[in-house]
Amino acid sequence: MACPFCEVNEQRHPILEKRDHVYIMPSNPRLVYGHLLIIPIRHIERPTDLRTDEQYELFDTVIELQEKILTLKPGMGCDVRQHSRPFLPESNVKVDHIHWHLLPRELDDELYLRTQIFERDVFRMLSSEEMQQEAQRLRQLFMF
Numbered sequence: 001m002a003c004p005f006c007e008v009n010e011q012r013h014p015i016l017e018k019r020d021h022v023y024i025m026p027s028n029p030r031l032v033y034g035h036l037l038i039i040p041i042r043h044i045e046r047p048t049d050l051r052t053d054e055q056y057e058l059f060d061t062v063i064e065l066q067e068k069i070l071t072l073k074p075g076m077g078c079d080v081r082q083h084s085r086p087f088l089p090e091s092n093v094k095v096d097h098i099h100w101h102l103l104p105r106e107l108d109d110e111l112y113l114r115t116q117i118f119e120r121d122v123f124r125m126l127s128s129e130e131m132q133q134e135a136q137r138l139r140q141l142f143m144f
């Protein structure tokens with residue numbers, strides 16, 4: 001399968017802006033109105049493969065566009081996401097070429113009402129003892 005972010009079909013993904021190391025495109029398919037993708041121009045599959053100059057431009061672009069979204073109107077929010085899911089096959093909603101999603105968010109928007117409203121049932125408050133065990137497990141796992 002050809003990489004859709006290396007061989008850009010501008011009918012599906014018009015390039016809104018091309019910088020030295022990243023493209024900015026609307027997401028297609030999109031989750032919410034204004035859903036943007038920030039994509040390294042070079043085919044990269046893991047964040048650790050980004051060169052320092054690519055990291056700087058990518059994160060500067062994420063921060064810049066997030067701020068633009070947040071100031072579109074009062075109360076506007078923005079989710080920033082990057083998925084690493086090697087357990088899923090590539091598809092029109094899963095591309096291995098690393099990319100960051102920026103999703104403009106509003107109170108009770110469609111994404112919240114149709115999916116994230118159910119997250120309330122998934123979150124679990126941990127007791128103090130469980131939290132200590134979790135912290136210890138994470139320290140061992142990540143060698144903090």
Ligand SMILES: [Zn+2]
Pocket residue numbers: 003004005006007042043044097
């Ligand atoms: Zn690619």
